[in-house]
Amino acid sequence: MRIPGMPQSPQPLSGAVAASITRVHAAAWSEAAVLARESGCRFVALWGTDHRERDGAFSVLAAYATAQGLCVIELPVAATEAAYPDLAGVFPAANRMQRSARDLLGLMPKDDAVDTRAWLRHGAWREDEFPLRRDFARAAPLEPAPDSYAFVRVEGDGVHExxxxxxxxxxxxxxxxxxxxxxxxxxxxxAHLGYVHKGIDKRFEDFTLEDGYRLAGRVSGDSTVAYAWAYAQAAESVLDVRPPARALWLRALMLERERVANHLGDLGALGNDGGFGFALAQFMRLKEDWLRANDAAFGHRFMMDRIIPGGVDSEPDRAHLEGLVRQAREVLEEVHAMRRIFDEHSGLQDRFLTAGHVAPLLAHELGLTGLAGRASGQAHDLRADLPTTPYDVLKVKKVVYQGGDVAARVNARFEEINESMRLIVALVEAMPGGDVRAELAQARDGAFGVGWIEGWRGAVLVALEAGAGGRIRRCHAHDPSWHNWPLIEHAVMGNIVPDFPLINKSFNLSYSGVDC
Amino acid sequence: MIPILLKILKTGVVSEKPPRANEEWRVRAATIQREILAILGRALVIRQVDAGSCNGCEIELNALNNPYYNLEGMGIKFAASPRHADMLLVTGPVSRNMEQALRIAYEAMPDPKLVVAVGDCGRDGGIFGTGYATCGGVANVIPVDVVVPGCPPPPTAILQGILTAIAARAA
Incomplete structure (x- = not known):
């Protein structure tokens, strides 16, 4: 797959995800972004790597979603200059990612108009220190400095902050x-984020390719299955191993269970923020039952650390699998009853309708993604668009609404629960037998691979580069919240302050996932 | 209205018995005396601070408010301000970017202050360890009374940690 119109030939990446990497020079880097924009491709992520040991330069990488798969564009950046052509002018979502790449690696976009405010660096390291450079060595922390950030000021009669x-x-x-x-x-x-920056990208350097899944599964705890699967795909790409079919079906079973768990929790919280405490009590009860069943079947309430490179680490027995089917049917019935109550509750609908509106055109322009994107007419879902095993045989129905308000995001959750329950039943009933774990091979030093999984919030991307001796040289985990946080700023404009919690909850974005 | 009432009636009361205190999790001698506890009973107000967690612990903390654990039924509730709190419940490996906010929240609490560090990260930094962006365990930043291990600890374990902190000194 390639960005339509790009003359350079991409190098395909092995593994489950249809993906390629193209190494380009500066002019082609900018051209790729423009061509991507013009041909309807979506911007997915931007990150940087210190490749000075290998080729005497840094690299900056951008990933685009095309109709055929993921295109990664890599641009070498001279160490002396440490600057590259800006992408935020073409894809506004790149702004915070570029600022993070500057804070962590010292790479600057070449454009006088770019936002130069620090994003992840609040004062824990100096402006001229870059944690992701291989020669970074800050042993002692700086004294915490008072946090100051130049917010954009709005002035006028009666305006206050x-x-x-x-x-x-x-x-x-x-x-x-x-x-x-x-x-x-x-x-x-x-919004000013970055408070839960834990240095995860740096921390990955302490892990091996084989055990990095544990850290990936803790980038955003609510999406641990999606991250672990995306990491496993990337690791399987660099280790050149194919997990057995049964393992992939079990992974999908866990992913759908994670989706339902989060949607149940969100529906309860949305009801509660709309002043309907009954909804919180009911949905939290259902979620608790759901998490307990995870624990019984998979040995962990969130199914953390169950997906590993090469397969899954254990599998539920037949009785537990059948229990999951029974539970899916029972809980779905209760969710239907709750939906009728939501639909008939005029007070609740009054809060939901028109609140936090993001029009489909704006969603398209700024790249709103995942569940929130689908509630604003952006019909993208990797499970349906680029299905890998087992989604290729399950035929996932995309849930798309045009409304773009809190009500649409609530309805999208109800509908996605419907579809996930169907998938859970189908996954258990048609699951192939056999092994759940394949032997891992050795990775070539410098091998690069990606993983791309439609989590409950949206698509999670993991880009992985192997180092020497089975270690990780660079791992970048990317959360869909990167794209959606800036849209919340648009969604609340013109709404009243007390509706902010409701609007914010309807997106339910990850802080840890973007602060990393 | 009728479907709501029917649903409530059909659901019934699902609350379960709380766990007992676990003295092994206490890392500092109890600072609250038996007499004070007798007066306070179990009316406890908690301020929770996410100081760098992956948000897994927050999911389990929110679960404490579900009908199974029925925290408020035991007289324990979460408050919005540390000035109204008896206990600080802290998650995460304390990111450098949250260190100062955590100290300010701790200092804003009235004495006597109880602190419960939740999860493996709160204990010692967990999988994130100590680095340029993390301080490691909560005890590296503020004094901690009880540590609840787990990644994340399930709601019963967190509840057990809370009850341990407010249990009178065993001896």
Whole structure:
């Protein structure tokens, strides 16, 4: 697969994901972005790597989704200059990714108009230190400095700011939101994230290709299955191994169970934020039953560390698998009853309808992705668009709404639960027999592979480069929340401040996934 | 209204018995005296701070409010401000970017302060360890009374950790 119109020939990547890598020079780097935009490809991610030991230069990489698969474009960046052509002018979603690449690696986009504010670096390391460079060596931390960030100021009669975070009022992840409001109406919201930056990309260097799945599974705990599967795909690509069919079916079973668990929790929380506590109690009860069944069948409530490179580490016995089918049918019935109650509750619908609206055109322009994207008319779902085993035989039905408001995101969750329950039953009933684990081979030093999995929130990407002796040289895990956080800022414009929690919850984005 | 009432009636009460305290998780001698506990009973207010978690622990903390664990039924509730809290419940390997916010929240609490570190990361940094971006365990930043191990610890374990912290000193 290639970006339509690009003259360079891509080098195909082995593994489950249809993907290629193309090494280009600076002019072709910019041209690729423009061609991608013009031909309807989507921008997926941007990250950088220190390749000075290998070829005396850094690399900056961008991934695009084409109709045939994933195209990775790699541009060598001279160590002396450490600058590359900006992509944010073509794909606005690249802005925060470029700023992160600057904070972690010191690579700057070449454009005077780019946003130069630090993103992940709040003051724990100096401006001229770059953690992802191989010669980085900060042993002692800096004294914590007061956090200052140049928010965009909105001025005018009666405009005031509300600063929220990093510690929020509930049991949620930390981040800072700066609202500019007139009365109760939000004129502008600007988010400042990076508070839970744990240096995961650097930490991957301490892991082997074989055991990196454990760290990948903790980039965003609510999507541990999606990350572990994406990591396993990338590792299987560089290790050149094919997991047995049964393992892939079990992985899909876990992925669909993770999707349902999160949707159940979100529907409860959305009902609660709409002032309907009954919904929270009911959906949290269903979610608890669901997590307990995960524990019984897979030995972990979130199914953490069950997907490993080469397959899965254990499998449920027949009785447990049958139990999962029974449970899927029972819970679906309860979800249907809850949906009728939601639909007939005028107070709730009054809160949901028109709140946090993202029009399909805006969603397309700014690259809204995953579940939230599908609720704004962006009909992309890897399970249906580029199905790998077992989705190729299951024929996933994409759930797409045009509404773009909280109501659409609620309905999308209800519909996706429907489809996932069908998939869970089909996965158990038609699951092939055989082994669940393949032997791993040795990876060539420098081998590169990707994994790309449609998690409950959207597509998770893992790009992996092998080092010497079976170690990881570079692993970049990318969360769909990167694209969707900036859209929340648009979604709340013109809404009232008290609707922010509801709107925010309807996206339910990961902080840890983007802060990493 | 009728479908809602029927659903409530059909669901019934699903709450389960709470676990007992686990003295092995105590890392610091109890600071709250028996007499104070007698007065406070189990009316406990908790401020939770995610200081760098992967959000797995937050899912389990939220589960504590589901009807099975029925935390509020035991007189324990989560508050929005540390100034209203008796206990700080901290998750994550304490990212450098959250270190200062965590200290401020701790200092804002009235004495006597109880701190429960939740999860393997809260214990010692867990899989993320200590590095340029992480401080490691919560005890590297603020004093900790009880540590609940697990990745993530299930709700019963977290509840057990909370109850351990408020149990009177065993001796």
């Amino acid at each position: 509300i600063a929220v975070g990093p510690i929020h009022a509930g049991i949620i992840e930390p981040g800072h939101f700066r609202f500019s409001v007139v009365g109760e109406k939000v004129l502008r919201l600007e």
